[in-house]
Amino acid sequence: MLRSRLFQRDRPLSDAPILRLALPSPLRRLFDYRAPAGVPRAALQPGVRLRVPFGRREIIGVLVELAETSEVPADKLKPALELLDRQPPLPPTLFKLCLWTAQYYQHSLGDTLSWALPVLLRQGEPAEARQERFWHVAPGASLDDPRLARAPRQRQALATLAQHPHGVAHQLLSQLQLNKDSLDILLDKGLARVEVRRHAPSERHGPLLAQPELPLNPEQRAAFDAVHASFGSFNALLLAGVTGSGKTEVYLQLIRQTLEAGKQALVLIPEINLGPQTLERFSRRFNARIALLHSAVNDRERLDAWLAARDGEADIVIGTRSALFTPLKNPGLIIIDEEHDASYKQQEGLRYHARDLALVRARQENIPILLGSATPSLESLQNAHAGRYGLLRLTQRAGGAKQPRFLRLDVKSLPLDSGISMPLQQAIAQTLAAGQQVLVFLNRRGFAPTLLCHDCGWISQCPRCDARMTLHQRHNELRCHHCGHSQRQPSCCPDCGKVDLRPVGAGTERAEERLAILFPKTPVLRIDRDSTSRKDAMDKLFATIQRGEPCILVGTQMLAKGHHFPRVTLVAILDADGGLFSADFRASERMAQLIVQVAGRAGRAEEPGRVIIQTHLAEHPLLVQLTEQGYFAFAEQALSERRAAGLPPFAHLALLRGEAHKPGQAEDFLDSACAEAELMLAELGLDGVELLGPVPAPMERRAGRYRAQLLLQANARAPLHRLLTPWSQALEQLPGGRAVRWSLDIDPIDL
Ligand code: ADP
Ligand code: ZN
Numbered sequence: 001m002l003r004s005r006l007f008q009r010d011r012p013l014s015d016a017p018i019l020r021l022a023l024p025s026p027l028r029r030l031f032d033y034r035a036p037a038g039v040p041r042a043a044l045q046p047g048v049r050l051r052v053p054f055g056r057r058e059i060i061g062v063l064v065e066l067a068e069t070s071e072v073p074a075d076k077l078k079p080a081l082e083l084l085d086r087q088p089p090l091p092p093t094l095f096k097l098c099l100w101t102a103q104y105y106q107h108s109l110g111d112t113l114s115w116a117l118p119v120l121l122r123q124g125e126p127a128e129a130r131q132e133r134f135w136h137v138a139p140g141a142s143l144d145d146p147r148l149a150r151a152p153r154q155r156q157a158l159a160t161l162a163q164h165p166h167g168v169a170h171q172l173l174s175q176l177q178l179n180k181d182s183l184d185i186l187l188d189k190g191l192a193r194v195e196v197r198r199h200a201p202s203e204r205h206g207p208l209l210a211q212p213e214l215p216l217n218p219e220q221r222a223a224f225d226a227v228h229a230s231f232g233s234f235n236a237l238l239l240a241g242v243t244g245s246g247k248t249e250v251y252l253q254l255i256r257q258t259l260e261a262g263k264q265a266l267v268l269i270p271e272i273n274l275g276p277q278t279l280e281r282f283s284r285r286f287n288a289r290i291a292l293l294h295s296a297v298n299d300r301e302r303l304d305a306w307l308a309a310r311d312g313e314a315d316i317v318i319g320t321r322s323a324l325f326t327p328l329k330n331p332g333l334i335i336i337d338e339e340h341d342a343s344y345k346q347q348e349g350l351r352y353h354a355r356d357l358a359l360v361r362a363r364q365e366n367i368p369i370l371l372g373s374a375t376p377s378l379e380s381l382q383n384a385h386a387g388r389y390g391l392l393r394l395t396q397r398a399g400g401a402k403q404p405r406f407l408r409l410d411v412k413s414l415p416l417d418s419g420i421s422m423p424l425q426q427a428i429a430q431t432l433a434a435g436q437q438v439l440v441f442l443n444r445r446g447f448a449p450t451l452l453c454h455d456c457g458w459i460s461q462c463p464r465c466d467a468r469m470t471l472h473q474r475h476n477e478l479r480c481h482h483c484g485h486s487q488r489q490p491s492c493c494p495d496c497g498k499v500d501l502r503p504v505g506a507g508t509e510r511a512e513e514r515l516a517i518l519f520p521k522t523p524v525l526r527i528d529r530d531s532t533s534r535k536d537a538m539d540k541l542f543a544t545i546q547r548g549e550p551c552i553l554v555g556t557q558m559l560a561k562g563h564h565f566p567r568v569t570l571v572a573i574l575d576a577d578g579g580l581f582s583a584d585f586r587a588s589e590r591m592a593q594l595i596v597q598v599a600g601r602a603g604r605a606e607e608p609g610r611v612i613i614q615t616h617l618a619e620h621p622l623l624v625q626l627t628e629q630g631y632f633a634f635a636e637q638a639l640s641e642r643r644a645a646g647l648p649p650f651a652h653l654a655l656l657r658g659e660a661h662k663p664g665q666a667e668d669f670l671d672s673a674c675a676e677a678e679l680m681l682a683e684l685g686l687d688g689v690e691l692l693g694p695v696p697a698p699m700e701r702r703a704g705r706y707r708a709q710l711l712l713q714a715n716a717r718a719p720l721h722r723l724l725t726p727w728s729q730a731l732e733q734l735p736g737g738r739a740v741r742w743s744l745d746i747d748p749i750d751l
């Protein structure tokens, strides 16, 4: 709808047009303003930012189109206050991507643009690379100048400047102990000069390759050739390569070709933790300008990197999810590493999937896109089966390392000591005795997921959620992992006053503590969000691991991603059963991906790896398939189950979530929403869209709010989306909507 309006130009517009702006508001509409005083028409290009009054505030909006008339009465129409850009900050291709995104995800365009723009641009900062002052020695100036004979500080300052032939940036003065007053006097005397130029990343220097490329093996070569042959036009390719099969080497060689063709490459990675590691590997390979964009860079750095990418001054852009919206002057290739990773889906606000949008972007920019993973998502595999993606396989580990062997360890009726069975303890002891490292995987932080009173049955229920608080013994705290609520660990039962409080179940803290007792001579290193919250903690841990002495790593899924632990030869998965029991139909897929990814950390060097999976369901068909025949056999089985059950990727989903302070409020709202949808389906004559619910959310109360959801399921995308656009607008008008916080999630990944 927005798009068609944007391009409608049936009659010439007057000199005082009406501006239709996208504002950072959840409302799915545009807002009308008059042009600011004194701004010529020609300056009002779609895409420019304007500062406008909004209620009592001033906010920044983006001009979408000019119009002749407005539904707002002329005397109510306010003038915009200020035009902020001479050129639209967002190039047309990105603007188009934002339009598409807003439409597909049923989100307000203004809010979508806010997600896409760097924070500083949302706040009105100029969308041009910074101008900076650089201090230089003036031509002909000399340290022997008689005017400096009795001014040692000025002489010293001039000497320092002389050591920097490219000048000293003003902001570095104090770092170089350059005194501003001395420089000002030098300037007056004509001995120093100031140059104002843009703050651009350094020029590329030397040959592009800083390090020789590895000769590709035949599978890598075939994958490389397939992507290379697609350069210059849209093509989607899925690189399914086992961990350590050399996917990254293929990326690097394709990026080289991209850069040599004068184009830029965009590389998305799932985790900010992988940023530095990826950056290091890329900068070892290339003399190139690399921009790193993730949530930990500050706003200024983010804007600088964004502008450099837009203006063609960055060759490679590496970033997490939101980097997908980085404009590129000469895009050549998009790579999505670990394409199956759930972190590509944003779970708040604009609930976009960066991988799915990257495909749209590649199509719009007419460039190839490569999705890589050892454990492709069922969606991507199905796209490959259906011929929409080319499928490239790397089946062997590069460099000769062997695939790990899997063992399902049936722990039914075995005693578990802090989650660790006796046979597993023996395997750990054996591995350590052989001088090797062990990785123990447990996807649960803290000491124990529950604290229980053995006398009266009290449990550590979160007061704000339908969930239990986790015991974090090291901090003497109970913490809720769902709402962040925390309280001191009670010394006696809050209900009966007795002191027999017992931790139930095991988290990483408990496993760590127990392993340290069982193996007192071996270092036990815990890696999870609690242990690595400090920036350097992770680096220190990895340095210890890389030294290669026997040790035990205990950690959550942070361990599963990307890292290489060549000396780890035993991987123990303490609990695989959650993924087989869960009500969420994606749980088994996630479990399989996690197991294979964790397993992939092991035995990368000469020694083959072993993976022991503790389970109560040792004969579960999916687990058997996964461990005996590998991920692809598992995926085929899982896909056929999904097909039979009519679930994604064979169906399309949208989820309307609601939450409210009072029980029943959200359900009431969803009930009206459901009635509205039924009405619309009938009016529009749409078939094949099913409404399921409303039902209480899997965790009904969370952070003090009662939650419910309504699922829309369709066997084809078209009817679903034909319903969604009018429906989402109708939802804004529904009575009861004020008391209910609601959101619409298109292609939800957690139900
Ligand atoms: P992936 O990205 O699939 O996990 P990597 O690209 O990181 O795999 O490769 C795993 C290891 O194998 C790395 O140490 C890499 O240097 C090495 N490697 C990759 N390709 C080759 C090759 N063609 N010949 C020799 N070693 C290779
Ligand atoms: Zn009690």
Ligand code: ZN
Binding pocket: 462, 463, 464, 465, 467, 480, 481, 482, 483, 484, 485, 703
């Ligand atoms: Zn809670």
